[in-house]
Amino acid sequence: AQTVTQSQPEMSVQEAETVTLSCTYDTSESNYYLFWYKQPPSRQMILVIRQEAYKQQNATENRFSVNFQKAAKSFSLKISDSQLGDTAMYFCAFSESGYALNFGKGTSLLVTP
Amino acid sequence: DVKVTQSSRYLVKRTGEKVFLECVQDMDHENMFWYRQDPGLGLRLIYFSYDVKMKEKGDIPEGYSVSREKKERFSLILESASTNQTSMYLCASSLLSGRRGNEQFFGPGTRLTVL
Numbered sequence: 001a002q003t004v005t006q007s008q009p010e011m012s013v014q015e016a017e018t019v020t021l022s023c024t025y026d027t028s029e030s031n032y033y034l035f036w037y038k039q040p041p042s043r044q045m046i047l048v049i050r051q052e053a054y055k056q057q058n059a060t061e062n063r064f065s066v067n068f069q070k071a072a073k074s075f076s077l078k079i080s081d082s083q084l085g086d087t088a089m090y091f092c093a094f095s096e097s098g099y100a101l102n103f104g105k106g107t108s109l110l111v112t113p
Numbered sequence: 114d115v116k117v118t119q120s121s122r123y124l125v126k127r128t129g130e131k132v133f134l135e136c137v138q139d140m141d142h143e144n145m146f147w148y149r150q151d152p153g154l155g156l157r158l159i160y161f162s163y164d165v166k167m168k169e170k171g172d173i174p175e176g177y178s179v180s181r182e183k184k185e186r187f188s189l190i191l192e193s194a195s196t197n198q199t200s201m202y203l204c205a206s207s208l209l210s211g212r213r214g215n216e217q218f219f220g221p222g223t224r225l226t227v228l
Contacts, residue, residue, distance in 0.1 A: 009153070033215060045203065045219035091155060095215045099144050099163055099207075100171065105155035 004094050006104035013082045014112050020067075021077045021107045023092030030054075034068070034075045035093040035101065040085075048090070051075065079109075087111045116140070117220035119204050125226045132191040134223050136204030143209045145187035146217065147171075147179065150201040159202075162187055163209075194227045201225075 003026045013019035025034070036048040051059045051068050058066050063083075067076045079086055089108050093101040120135035138145065144163050148156040148171075158171030160179040168179050176198060180188040187206075191198055201224050205217040 035216065037219075043201070043222045045205075045222075047216055047218075050216060099169075099215065100146065100158055100161055101215060101217055103148075103156040105153060 004092050004102050004104035006092055006107050008107045009105070010108045012110045012112060015082055015084060017082050018078060018080050019082055019109065021090050021109065023075045023077070023104055025073050025075065025094045027073070027094070027096065029096050032094065032096045035095070036066070036077045037091045037093060038088045039091065040088040049077065082111045084111050084113065117204055117206055117218050119220040119223050121223050122221060123224045125228065126194050127228050128195060130194050132194050132225065134189040134202055134225070136187045136220055137185050138206040138218070139185065140206070141184065142206035144207045145181065146205040147187065147189045148203040148205065149173065150203055150222070156203065159189065196227050199225060199227045
C-alpha cells in the first residue's frame with residue numbers, strides 16, 4: 001500500500017523567511033507523481049506544485065520549490081520569502097498510475113509578522 | 114478554470130437522518146472523488162467514480178454510498194447519519210487517469226455536524 005508521511009504536524013516561520021516542509025513516501029514503482037496541496041483557512045484546497053518522478057529536475061513555481069530525492073523517497077517543499085497568505089495546511093500527495101491520490105496527514109504552517 | 118461546487122458549506126443533521134451531499138464540476142472531468150477530512154488524519158478517500166454509473170470503494174466506505182447519474186454530478190449519501198460521521202467532506206474531480214498526473218481539483222468542502 002502507498003503511504004505518505006509528513007513528520008511535522010505544525011510549523012511556524014516569520015515573514016520573508018524560508019521554510020521547508022518534509023514529506024516521505026513509500027512505493028515500489030518507478031513512475032509516479034507527487035503533489036503539494038495548500039488548504040488556507042477558507043478551506044478551498046489548491047495545487048501548489050507537481051513533480052513527475054521520471055523528471056530529474058526539481059519543480060519550481062515562483063516562491064515554491066521542491067527537493068525531490070527519488071532514491072530516498074523524499075519530496076520536501078521549500079517556501080521562500082514567506083508571506084502571511086502562505087498560512088495554511090499543506091498536504092503532500094502521491095499517485096502512481098491509478099485514479100486516486102494518497103495524502104499525508106498534513107502540516108499546519110503559520111506565518112507570523 | 115475548473116470549478117467544483119458543493120451544495121452546502123455547513124450542514125447540521127440528526128442521528129438516523131438520511132443525508133445527501135452534492136458535488137458538481139463544470140470541466141467535463143471523468144473522475145470524481147469524495148474525501149473525508151479530520152484533524153490529524155488528513156484526507157481519507159470514501160468513494161470515487163471514473164465514469165457515469167461507475168463507482169469504486171475507497172479506504173473508508175462503510176456507512177456511505179454514492180451516486181453518479183450524470184458526468185458532472187457526484188452525490189455522497191449517508192443512509193443513516195451517526196455522530197462519528199461529523200466531519201469535513203471534500204469533493205474533487207480530475208481528468209482521466211494518466212493525464213496531468215491525476216491532478217485533482219477540489220470543492221470548498223461541506224462541514225457536516227450530526228447531533
